[in-house]
Amino acid sequence: MIFLAADPLTVARRYAADPAGWPVAPRFDPAGRWYARLAADPGHEVWLLTWLPGQQTDLHDHGGSSGAFLVVSGALTEQTVSGGRLRPAVLSAGAGRRFGARHVHLVANRGDQPAVSLHVYRPALRRMTRYRLDGGRLLVAEVAEAGVAW
Structure with missing residues (x-):
């Protein structure tokens, strides 16, 4: 099931509406976040x-990819950098967030219940840069490549 739409949040909502169509069922791993790619084409991935x-x-x-994420169940806290500090926003089930190609954030489950989310990237992820915040400045900690780090 691949949905082509101009809006990645719309794509995420369509996937969320049909969990029976997902090629894998969600799993929870106490050792770390669990993830699986549900779909990919040259224009995007889910x-x-x-x-x-x-x-x-x-x-x-x-x-450099833009996209969106949608909280399917539970709640997630997204922290973005503003004014040299992390600013939190809580997203509950059904809430989503679009982001541009330069978006930097940290996402966490700060609640007491498990959470499930869907993420859509355009174009497909090829790399991710990890940062640390030092004295209000973002500093590169690592660049992770697709096929190597995930």
């Missing part, structure tokens, strides 16, 4: 992620 309480990403970008 990923399913699960989050147990306390699991989170590093501060990262999407290597």
Whole structure:
């Protein structure tokens, strides 16, 4: 099931509406976030992620890809950098977020229930840069490549 639409959040919502059509069922891994690519074509890809309480990403970008993510169940906290500080926003089930090619964020399950999310990237992810915030400045910590790091 691949949905071509101008808006990646619309694509995520369409996938969320049909979990029976997902090629894999969500799993939860106490060792770390679980993820699986649900679909890909030259224009975009769709990923399913699960989050147990306390699991989170590093501060990262999407290597020039734009996209969106949608919280399918549970709640996630997205932190973005503004004024040299991390600013949190809680997204509950049904809430989504579009982002541009230069978006840097950290996503975490700060709640007490597991969470499931769908992520759409255009074009498909080829690299991600991980950052650290030092004295209000973003510093590159690592560049991860598709096929190597995930």
